[in-house]
Amino acid sequence: MLSLPLEDKTPPDWQLPQDSIIESIKKPLRLAIYPHYLKMMSPILRQRFAKFDERNLPIDQWFWWPRGFEFELLRYRLNQIFTINSKSVLIAGCGQGRDVTTWLKYKPSQIVGVEYFNYRRSWDLFTEKYAEQVPIQFIQGDLTNLSDIPDNTYDIIASDAVFEHLKDLPAVLKEFYRILKPTGVMYATFGPLWYSWGGDHFSGKDNTGFNHLLLKQEDYLTYINNYERIGVTYIKNFLQENMFSYLKPYEYIDALHNQGFSKRWLGFAISPQAVDFFVTHPTIAGSLTQKASILDLFVCGISVVYQKRP
Numbered sequence: 001m002l003s004l005p006l007e008d009k010t011p012p013d014w015q016l017p018q019d020s021i022i023e024s025i026k027k028p029l030r031l032a033i034y035p036h037y038l039k040m041m042s043p044i045l046r047q048r049f050a051k052f053d054e055r056n057l058p059i060d061q062w063f064w065w066p067r068g069f070e071f072e073l074l075r076y077r078l079n080q081i082f083t084i085n086s087k088s089v090l091i092a093g094c095g096q097g098r099d100v101t102t103w104l105k106y107k108p109s110q111i112v113g114v115e116y117f118n119y120r121r122s123w124d125l126f127t128e129k130y131a132e133q134v135p136i137q138f139i140q141g142d143l144t145n146l147s148d149i150p151d152n153t154y155d156i157i158a159s160d161a162v163f164e165h166l167k168d169l170p171a172v173l174k175e176f177y178r179i180l181k182p183t184g185v186m187y188a189t190f191g192p193l194w195y196s197w198g199g200d201h202f203s204g205k206d207n208t209g210f211n212h213l214l215l216k217q218e219d220y221l222t223y224i225n226n227y228e229r230i231g232v233t234y235i236k237n238f239l240q241e242n243m244f245s246y247l248k249p250y251e252y253i254d255a256l257h258n259q260g261f262s263k264r265w266l267g268f269a270i271s272p273q274a275v276d277f278f279v280t281h282p283t284i285a286g287s288l289t290q291k292a293s294i295l296d297l298f299v300c301g302i303s304v305v306y307q308k309r310p
């Protein structure tokens, strides 16, 4: 592997996340209600927004962000498309490791998390707590070069909130394709996308989610720095390290096809705030369309299940 930052980045006061009582009641309710809600909403959204998709992509589900984009529902949907039970899962860009918990109930044969930064202390806590349910391992590694992993190793490669941060998506997809078994699937959910409302993961904390596209660079830096006091260091790190892919929706889809993947399922999420902004600020919105299409500005999240062989 390439040389990677060695220092353990786990924050000193970090503890395993735990749902509040209210959240543990809401979660199963959302899981019961949202599939029906999404089934009802998708045709309504399609009718309203498909006209902006000039390429007429085969989109299976339209979302009204962020409804339906939560981890539990995304796993549930993937499991309907490709059974997770007894399959080997590689979680790409697992961060501190919170992603693993939502896979456990489907009883995969093993879970391996790969992450660029070292979060060893956090990973050890997850492994200690959950490894009796499913064998779990965390590896520090760069997704653009997974040469320690042999070809055709995993049934499922999964990532949440990672693609929008990759500097070299084609290189990562090439590795995913190589290490997936011939019958395997690649699942990814990503967003906000750079050209969408809040695409810098920062704007939109107030009521202008397109600041990163509208402001001159110096004004944008002032805007960001004025938020010092509310503890957004984590997001600023992404901006300072330039950890954004800057791709538009069609470019993500093209990258998947260029690598040889074929579609099993595709979902596009529309940003309600972006739509509202177009209604309330038509002139400024018009200037944004010089930089990106309406689809690019409206679609803030994408979820995909693609397979290695047709």
Ligand SMILES: C[S@@+](CC[C@H](N)C(=O)[O-])C[C@H]1O[C@@H](n2cnc3c(N)ncnc32)[C@H](O)[C@@H]1O
Pocket (backbone or CB within 6 Å): 092, 093, 094, 095, 096, 097, 098, 099, 114, 115, 116, 117, 141, 142, 143, 144, 159, 160, 161, 162, 165, 166, 167
């Ligand atoms: C927004 S975080 C999401 C983390 C985790 N999936 C979650 O949802 O909590 C994106 C993660 O992708 C990781 N990442 C980005 N580029 C990477 C690369 N080339 N190799 C490995 N990890 C990478 C980042 O370090 C970061 O932890």
